[in-house]
Amino acid sequence: METEVKLFLELLEETKSAAAFTGAGISTESGIPDYRSPGTGMWEKMDQSVVSLSGFLRNPENYYSYAMESYPVRAAAEPNAGHYALARLEERGWLKGVITQNVDGLHTKAGSENVFELHGSVRRVVCLQCREYYPMEDVMSRVFEGENPPLCSRCEGILKPDAVFFGEALPEEPWEKSIDLVSNSEALIVMGSSLLVAPASGLPRLALSKGAALVIINLMETPFDDEADIVIRRKIGEFFEETGI
Ligand SMILES: [Zn+2]
Numbered sequence: 001m002e003t004e005v006k007l008f009l010e011l012l013e014e015t016k017s018a019a020a021f022t023g024a025g026i027s028t029e030s031g032i033p034d035y036r037s038p039g040t041g042m043w044e045k046m047d048q049s050v051v052s053l054s055g056f057l058r059n060p061e062n063y064y065s066y067a068m069e070s071y072p073v074r075a076a077a078e079p080n081a082g083h084y085a086l087a088r089l090e091e092r093g094w095l096k097g098v099i100t101q102n103v104d105g106l107h108t109k110a111g112s113e114n115v116f117e118l119h120g121s122v123r124r125v126v127c128l129q130c131r132e133y134y135p136m137e138d139v140m141s142r143v144f145e146g147e148n149p150p151l152c153s154r155c156e157g158i159l160k161p162d163a164v165f166f167g168e169a170l171p172e173e174p175w176e177k178s179i180d181l182v183s184n185s186e187a188l189i190v191m192g193s194s195l196l197v198a199p200a201s202g203l204p205r206l207a208l209s210k211g212a213a214l215v216i217i218n219l220m221e222t223p224f225d226d227e228a229d230i231v232i233r234r235k236i237g238e239f240f241e242e243t244g245i
Contacts, residue, residue: 004232005242011187011213011230012094018187020086021178021203022100022107025192025218029080029237031073032104052166060149060158067161071140074122079110082191082236085245087111096185099178101193101200103163116174116181118200120163125150129157136161175199182206187213191236195222204228 012018024032049055050066079087087110089095097114098107105123107115125139126132132154139159142150150159164170182188188207195201195216204214204224216222217232217239225231232239 002242004230005239007230008215008232009243009245011215012089015186015213016094017185018089018095018189019181019185019207020095020098020189020191021182021193021200022082022086022098022102022191023193023200023218024102025194026080026082026100026236027077027102027104027106027192029082029235030077030104030106032077032102032106048166053168056160056165057158060160063161064143064148064150067140068143071136074104075137075140077104077106079106080237081240083107083110083112085240085243088245090114095189097181099174099181099203103161114181116178118164118170118174118178120161120171122161122163124162125159126162127152127155127157128160130155133162134159170199178203179206182212183210185212187215189215189217190222190224191217193218193222194220195224 050063056063083106086095086098086107090097090112097116098112099116099118100107101118103117103119103122105121123136125134125136130152132152139150151157152159182203183206185207188204190204193200195204207214208227214224214228215230215232216225216228217234217236219233219235
C-alpha cells in the first residue's frame with residue numbers, strides 16, 4: 001500500500017472524529033466543471049450577470065433559459081469514490097460531517113447525512129416572497145414545458161435556485177454549524193479546495209488553532225500545505241479508490 005494511503009488511514013483511525021471540507025475539485029470527476037479552472041471554467045462560458053442577484057431579479061427568464069442547457073448535465077451527475085468514501089466514513093462513525101462549497105448536492109446523493117452547504121444547493125428552489133421550497137427537478141420540468149419564468153404555486157412569487165448568487169451573502173446557519181463542527185473535531189480533511197477564498201479559508205486556520213490534524217487532498221498547492229500533517233496532490237476519486245474505504 002502506498003505510504004500516503006497508509007498514513008491517511010492511520011490518522012483517521014487514530015482520531016475517529018474528523019470533519020471534511022470540500023470544494024469544486026471533488027466534483028470535477030463527476031463531470032461538474034470547476035469554475036476556477038482556466039479554459040474549462042463554467043463561468044467563462046456564460047454571462048456572469050445570469051447568476052448575480054441583481055441580474056436574476058431583473059431577468060429570471062435568462063437564468064432558466066441557461067438552466068435548460070446546464071440542468072440536464074447537473075441532474076445526471078453521479079457521486080464519485082470521494083463522495084462515497086465520506087458517506088461511508090460517517091456511517092462508520094469516523095467522520096462527523098461534511099462542509100461543502102459545492103451546490104451540486106452530490107454529498108447527499110452519496111448518502112452523507114450531516115452536510116453543511118455553505119453556498120446552498122441548486123437542487124432546491126425557494127420562493128423569494130413566501131420562502132416555500134420546491135425541488136429543482138419539479139420546477140425545471142415546468143420550465144421545459146414552457147413556463148418561464150416559473151412562479152410559486154402558492155403566491156406567484158419569483159422562484160430562485162437556493163444557491164448563493166454573486167452579490168448575495170452566505171447563509172448564516174450552515175456557516176455557524178461548520179464552525180462548531182470544526183471546533184469539535186480532531187482532524188479536518190480538505191478535499192478539492194484551493195483554500196484561497198474567505199470565509200472558507202478560515203476553517204483550516206480554526207482547525208490548526210484548536211490543535212486538530214490537517215489533511216489536504218488537492219491537485220494544486222494551497223496556502224496551508226506547509227502547516228498540514230498530510231498533503232496529497234492527487235485526483236480525489238482515484239486516491240479514495242486506493243484507500244478501499
Ligand atoms: Zn411563494
